[in-house]
Amino acid sequence: MMEAARRDLTRMRESTAAWRELRYSALPDGQDEHEVRRAKVLWALQYDRRTEDLPLLRFLAEQEALCRRHAPFQGLGSQAELVGFLLAEHRQVEDVWRQHAIKRANFDTWCGYDREHLFAAGVEATVAYVQDHPDRDDVLELVVDEDDLEPWAESRREWFPEDPADEDPLTWVERALLAGERELARAELDRWAADRPRDLRTLDALHHHLTELGAFAEAARAQRDALAFVEGDRDRAPAWLTLAGLERQAGEHRAAWEALRECRTALDGVEGWQEIGLGLRYVEELFLLSGQAERELAGEVFAQAHREAEGVDLSLVICQAAVAAAGHVGDEIAVRRYEKLRDAEQERISSGGYDYDED
Template sequence: MSRSDTPRLLELLRQNPRAAELAAFPFDFDLGRAEHGEEVRLASGAPLTGIAGDDTGGTYFLSGADGGVLYADSDGRAGLIAESVADALELVAGLPGWRDHVRLSPGTAADEVIAAVGAAEADIRASYAPELDAGRGELLAALGLTPPPPAELFARMHRALRRTEPDHVLLLADEGCAHELLDPHPRLSPAETVLAVCRAALDRLRANRGAWREVAFAPVAGARGSGEHDAHAGRRAGVLHAARYDRRAAHLPLLRHLLEQETLCRGRAALGGMGEELHLAVFLVARLRAEEDLHRLYAARCANFDTWCALSDLPLGLSGKGRGEEPRWEPEALEKWVAALDTPEWFGDDPGHEPIETWIALGRRQGHTELARTALIRALDDIGPADTAELPWITDEFTALGDFRQAARAQRLYTRLQDTDPGRRTAYVRLAALERQSGDLDEAGASLRRALATVDSPPGQDQPTLFDVETTPEDQSPDWSDTGVGLDVTEEHLRLAHAAADAGLPALAHRSLTTGTTLLNTLHRPPPTLFHVAQGASLACGDTDSAARCAALGSREEQRIAEFPYALDDDDDQPLLCGRSSHRSRGWCMTGPVMAASPTAEPTHPSRRTTRSN
């Protein structure tokens, strides 16, 4: 029988009462105890099926698509113990005291393992199973299994245990918290794991110039945002970080290529932005101080408006007198600039000083989704009073992974910590968006109600119908419609209405649409996309009249923007680019929210470096 033939082996055990009886006692693999005491799931979302249990309250699960067996005890610990059901049955029969043996170091000598196994089996025989050896032989013969010696079973179990993370992490289904690892032995940290991947990529590029195309700027058609418009941005970031910790003059040609590609990436970014990788690439090239790189450094500064400002201290011999000025080579000044950045706070060469969010983001951007997810879950589970400032970036990273359920868990905790009405309002609106995206529509509606409860008198709450009152700027509440959160809460009501209609929740859909369109009616000069969101929500709810009105108003606003790209803002008579609203600094423009609830867009939170450099 193939070791991967799990269904057949389990069926054989179920159809053989004597074998099933022996598996249950004395080997504690009881098919009748397959129901776990609490609802659990895998963090990865892969299949999880209980197949047996033991008399301590533990459960054996088929975990994932590869047929591995995960064991969860009754104390909140879990680990992959076998690569197949066949391996698991050989383990419980060949090492009946295996639960105690997980505490032994994986490097324990074979003679020590044999001694520990012998002592455990002697105790079992003396305590409750004098016929242990006969039962083992009968069970294995009935199943057609022949286990290897105890030392090999021990080594095989520990190889499986080391694979628990990241693909077999067990969560409490409702809370989302992870079980602790079944064994206490140390693993590689996320930083070590990701850096090893980055170094392997650097080695490959160093050995094969033809592979440089793997880190060349690769535009993604139709992409928005600073991180998703370049398909190779994450891979290039990993190589740059590897080069940061492996500084060799021989890397200069590759570093030049990376700098040129980062410059292209930032120059083509729809929303500009500096990006930590461009700053790092400039640093790594500048530290080698080759005069022929002067124009590369200058081009990096000129990539966009943000890079021009952020790299204003890069010594290029510019007086700032006007356009057309040529850069000049100033090696002494450049050396001082490099020295100021060659510190743990910036681009030092010790990876141990880099914050964990750097490695999680790098792992995610290079496709190591489960590694990033596991590290984030562990970080969230370990949050204490001194760590609450970590919650926003944890939420952002979960969102970037598309794990909206975990993102909502982090945001929920962050929301509870807000002690002002504006803070609570903003936090509840974001929480509602995450709950909607995770499918918890009723919870999203409750969060939006809590957001509105932070406003003394939400504008438009007494207006009964859609667009039946012509509002003027004087009618607006500056605390509401002149802030980004006013747009956000309006849009989120409309998106929730659409989602609820699609989910067959007409009451929630109608309530959310009514509130959303009423709020929309109070906003001064909403962006056209907000009207289009309202149009879609109205159509989903079956309100074709409102949909038509929203479509007309959106088209009218788009036409106004096209015809008058520079209009006067009614509030302060200052020139305002109609293509960008006064909410630009809060992530809004007249063409819609910058991040627009995109699960693949890069998180908007600044790193400690980009905060300082911008």
């Protein structure tokens, strides 16, 4: 994987014409056609840092800002953090606007992208530089303490080491998954887990990455083991809910139903659960299971989902799952009811029902 990344970086250094292979380019499904190749070049740049690569880094930062702005599921993304850090290490004041473009790309970047990136050239120099720019106030409201910059930069250097041998082993799992090298990802995950204690951190990482690999039965086993470490209804409810989803995806519908019943018991100890995301996820999982289980079990789960749905505001995805589940169990009255709710929610969204100000 890294050999190919280094070859790509060499080509980019030899000719700026090759940079077109790294441009943000949206596919019909909204994904970025060149995301993986751009990521590989960034990984190679992390381990081979040169002053003369500044123009390439600037180009990559601009493309990552576009990718984050137009990504169908938004998010921050490790590539944006990596390119932002590598660019910040050059400490050029004019890069404040490239950093600002990443920061304001979407809601997740606005919340999660460190504002220190914008002031890497120094707070005083950056404040002076932006004074005549129309977006000056957007930057000035993010000002950090000068004394915080170097500790922040040092923590980022530890997060993105120059030597591949110093990298967190799970980073290689994540990168292999992004690159589509699933066998490598599984091998790296197994190597990481081999000598580790089966504690909560290990089990959480296993269930997360095994899920990404589609190994749902193994992920469910890891999640079930993790429940032994979870205390309190507020933590146990989402843990059981996660297990239910994994069992469902593994085709173990009875086990999924039992996990959902345990989740419901834990929810009794969570005040106002119907009004938070956890409650919505619980109802959605009920509908998903009832839409996939064998007929007798599906009817039992659907009846529970139908009752619980009365107490929550159904999102579009829940309505869609409810329509499919009602059809699966053959309840035509429920099909029509949830179709009406689905269509009304779709209309609300299409007419601008969400008031999101990205600024």
